[in-house]
Amino acid sequence: MAKTKDLTGKRFGKLMVMHQLKEKIDNRIAWHCLCDCGNEVDVKSVYLTTGQTKSCGCLKKDMNNKNLREQYDSKRVDGVVTPLFKGKTPRKDSSTGFRGVEKYYTRKSKELRYRAWITVKGERYYKSGFETPEDAYYKGRLELERKHLPGRKD
Ligand SMILES: [Zn+2]
Numbered sequence: 001m002a003k004t005k006d007l008t009g010k011r012f013g014k015l016m017v018m019h020q021l022k023e024k025i026d027n028r029i030a031w032h033c034l035c036d037c038g039n040e041v042d043v044k045s046v047y048l049t050t051g052q053t054k055s056c057g058c059l060k061k062d063m064n065n066k067n068l069r070e071q072y073d074s075k076r077v078d079g080v081v082t083p084l085f086k087g088k089t090p091r092k093d094s095s096t097g098f099r100g101v102e103k104y105y106t107r108k109s110k111e112l113r114y115r116a117w118i119t120v121k122g123e124r125y126y127k128s129g130f131e132t133p134e135d136a137y138y139k140g141r142l143e144l145e146r147k148h149l150p151g152r153k154d
Contacts, residue, residue, distance in 0.1 A: 007031055007045065013054025015043065096133040100141040103133070116140025120148045 007017045017107055021030045028044045035041060045052040046087035053081040054125035096103055096114060103114050105112035125144055130136035 004029055004097065005049075007048060010048075012048045012051070014059055015041070015048070015053070015055060017048070030032050096136070098137040098141065100144070101133050102137040104128070114140075116144055118144040118148055120150075 006020075008019055008031075010017050012033075015033040016036075018032045018040075021032055022130070025042065025044050026028060029040050029042045029048060029104060031039050031048065033043050033048075033056075037056065039056035039057045039058065041056040043053045058102040067121050078112050101114055101116050101120055103112060105111060106113055112131045113128065116130070116136045116139075117124055117126045118141065119125075125148055127136075127140035127144055130140055
């Protein structure tokens with residue numbers, strides 16, 4: 001039989017070892033411990049020495065609560081961030097009222113025109129010469145999307 005290491009008075013996490021149990025647990029030597037929270041618990045030697053058990057169970061409960069809080073916080077961050085990436089409808093805050101449409105003036109006659117643009121993989125494509133932003137969006141921008149955005153077959 002292996003020599004019994006006396007753990008009396010030793011501290012493992014939140015547990016203070018009070019005394020050895022007269023009866024073994026699962027045929028293993030066990031100790032009666034006092035947890036910092038005030039609970040008393042019987043723990044097998046191996047659980048104490050390997051660091052598997054560091055409290056009466058209250059420590060684990062604390063950590064679970066902490067994990068839940070962190071999950072909740074990360075969800076809240078997502079909730080704030082994700083709406084910024086929703087942009088499927090024409091944006092109302094651009095100068096023309098349409099996403100991917102900008103106005104410009106023709107070089108010679110200085111007439112107001114609209115052009116559609118799209119950026120795909122760092123390349124910017126234009127379709128110019130529209131007289132209204134609606135035309136630029138529906139005839140220009142949407143065509144550019146069909147032509148240049150991958151996976152669009154309509
Ligand atoms: Zn405890």
